[in-house]
Amino acid sequence: MKPERFDEGRFEFGETVRITRNVRNDGTYPGMETGALLIRRGSVGNVIEVGTFLQDQVIFTVHFLNPGRMVGCRLEELIGIEEPWNPSRFEFRDKVICTIDLAMQGNILFAKGTEGEVFKVLRDSELIQYHVAFQGRTLQVPESALAPAHPESFHEPEL
Structure with missing residues (x-):
């Protein structure tokens, strides 16, 4: 059938x-x-x-x-096109840098400007977050703390 x-x-x-x-x-x-x-x-x-x-x-x-x-x-x-859309700025495999020092319990793990790679996009809430691999360690980072690692070749998503 x-x-x-x-x-x-x-x-x-x-x-x-x-x-x-x-x-x-x-x-x-x-x-x-x-x-x-x-x-x-x-x-x-x-x-x-x-x-x-x-x-x-x-x-x-x-x-x-x-x-x-x-x-x-x-x-x-x-x-x-009329359906609700919750865009994320970055996607899997995008190269990013942290725009602030990333710390845990007061210890800086990665200094501002450290490059990482997006491993996963967390879209379940209004605040988009990412799992980002920095030098072999994965952290959950809010979108506001990231910027494109190579802005000259980065394409912003359509809203």
């Missing part, structure tokens, strides 16, 4: 949508290395086609004007 495809009509041609997760090249996007970030979580695009993959997965081809890419997305990766 073939599964029902009740979700096929969720988004229409031309409808503006937001992607809810980062999309990386799985090796099928030409001209970019496997694993390269194609579309950042929170980016906005327009549905240009609705199709199927393996006869039972509905795929929405979405044109993201910034950075000018067309990417296939599953329904669970998209929300309507």
Whole structure:
């Protein structure tokens, strides 16, 4: 018995949508290395086609004007532009620096300006926090205490 495809009509041609997760090249996007970030979580695009993959997965081809890419997305990766959105400034693998000294029980663990890498984004509350790996140690850090490690190449998320 073939599964029902009740979700096929969720988004229409031309409808503006937001992607809810980062999309990386799985090796099928030409001209970019496997694993390269194609579309950042929170980016906005327009549905240009609705199709199927393996006869039972509905795929929405979405044109993201910034950075000018067309990417296939599953329904669970998209929300309507009018739906609530709690953006985070950083994502998994982003390189960051701490903007304050990070201390525990009065002992400075990492001085202001120490570089780390985002390991996990904690989005469950209104105050976005991150698990950040600093020199082999992972700390939970609020977004307000972080800045991009390489601001010249950092792209702020769309609000």
